[in-house]
Amino acid sequence: MLYQTPVLAAADHSVLAAVDRMREELRYQVRQTPAKWTADLRRTLTAQAIAGSNTIEGYRVDALDVEDLIDGEREVATSEENKAETIAYRHAMTYIQSLHDAPDFRYEKALLNGLHWMLQGHHHPQRLAGQWRRRGVWINEPGDPSSAAYVAPDADRLPALTEELVAWLNEGDLDSHVLVRAAMAHLNLVNIHPWADGNGRMSRSLQTLVIARDGVLAPEFSSVEAWLGKPGNTWEYYKVLRAVGGPEWEPERSTSAWISFNLLAYHQQAQSVIHRIERSNRCWLELAAFAERHGVEERQVTALHDAALAGRVRRARYQRAESLSGQQAVRDIRFLVGAGLLEPVGNTKARYYVPGPAFPAGVLEHARRTVRLTNPYAE
Template identity: 40%
Template sequence: MLYLNPELDAADQAVLAGIYRRRDKVASAMRVPKRWPGLLRRNLMARAIQGSNSIEGYVVATDDAAAAVDYEEALTADEQTFAEIRGYRQALGYVLTLAQTGADVDESTLRALHFMLLGHDLGKRPGQYRTGPIYVRNDRTGDTVYEAPGSETVPALMAELVSTLTTDIDPIVAGAMAHLNLVMIHPFRDGNGRMARALQTLLVSRGGLAEPTFCSIEEWLGVNTEDYYRVLARTGPGRWSPDRDAHLWLKFSLRAHDIQSQTVERRMHRTERAWSRLDELVAAERLPERTTDALYDALIGFRIRRHGYLTRAAIDERTASRDLKALTDAALLEPRGETRARHYVAGSRLIALRATLREEVPNHITDPYPTLRSDLYLTEA
């Protein structure tokens, strides 16, 4: 027996409708041929990778996550942490491919996904179900906060879970419930949380809601980790309890989707404005059009490395050095570090533009469940 799909109330239906309207608007805007959507997709994927891994204690800068998306080396992350980031980038890439092809998800799919996630550490038995008990502990206190079902029940529970993935229900609801059931079954020795979040992204995007990179709530969960754990603890208090009502968890997931969709919509508008302003700056300084990509990354807080710039711009070393010097001379970039550690950050003119864009597209978020937040002591939207 698994956690059952709750019946949506009127408030849930209204929130769902709002998510779909916002996602449709974003998807429509992204289909119009422009130069900036690819960068927005890349950065959203990087934030999803960063968010999901931060929940597990693997904390990296967003530009290091973006480096993993681009198959580049890390700027500052240590080797072990970046191996985890690369593994999740590979797994999430597989998820996005599955979503686009519409392929069925079976147990072999989930095992393959787990292997991609943790294949760099064979000691964690990637792609194999656990064969013993497993407990979730509070890292701060050392207390056991959850005991998963016995390993002898895992194969049957996973088979039942997979059988529910083809049911004809709303994809957002399906994703939320698959997430809940997988994380509560805890079928693997490690990586269960990341697996559950990746599976949720797959089911939501496979439902045709929007492009896969716009469907993930992993960034939001990474920022709101304490709330995430709090709701899971309320839904499954200390042990496998599939007879409990999962409506609270579903509302929490809908809240996450709604707030993240607002964030994506706002980020899209800000990106479009930013790109227009950067084009104006590049034209005024008579810089090559190819420099706009690097300026956008610096504008949103990324560090720019010469190798990464020349690779993405498809130019040689001498041209890259000339471009970066011109951007520095124009106070658009500012150099940091020496030799191999040399990189560039936003210069004074980009910092001023960043402040202007924040005023023009403010970070206003409306909480779809304000009473839910107060009832559970959740952080504000």
């Protein structure tokens, strides 16, 4: 028996309906936005998801550095261990995103173990990857390694439990909303805890995969990993997992609190993405108008837009984004530096560029404007 999908309360239905409306709005906005802009946004959201999920596990890499690693940069200010974890997660996330329209798709044990290898294979054989664990395991209380917050099922129960989970992923609760099913997939996998390490990231990845297979919206727009990685939310995440999962495998427990927690996450993540799209579009239009007035080439707006939204831009990223030769990209960046629109930071290999003294202040003010996320359960 797995943890069961609960009957939603009236408040849950209301929040879920609001999330659906925002997802429809996002889908419309994405379709109306030039592909160049959405490609940048998707990369940013993917980087934020990777950074957030890794942060929960103690691997701290700034989302901007994750973007640079995704772009192939190696001169990033973090440890080799953090780089390895980030690149591994990037491979798994890329594969998950590619499965959204895979024909004849079915969940299989081999798929779960394959994704686990992508995430953890660089630790093998010191830490077994791509195979179920062979001994008992427990989760420590945060900040107290001597106390067990949760004791996972014995290793000899894993074949049956994972078989049941895979069957449910393919056929179970198909009438439930996909976001609810994705949350339940996460809960069951993390409590089965089938691997020696990497169970949290695998469970969050499975949640994203279930959303991706729905096909309504690209998964990077719906993943809650970035939201979960925020310090206050991470604490609540652990808290609700303990409260719902219990001290050991107890699938008879109510899962209502877990679903409400995830609906809050979906809602606030959608708020963040909508704000990001609106901010990005406004900054692009203002920069395009500025460029036309000041003799800046249209393609160079891409570099300025990155600098405004992300706070920095690398020459290699700009070169790839605009399909330029190395010489042309260097000339463009030199022009923007000479005009005072960008200024360099760092040495040659790790150099990046931030907004310079002549960068339009109004654009930066809008790009840096914060957003206050609302709690739909408090409204």
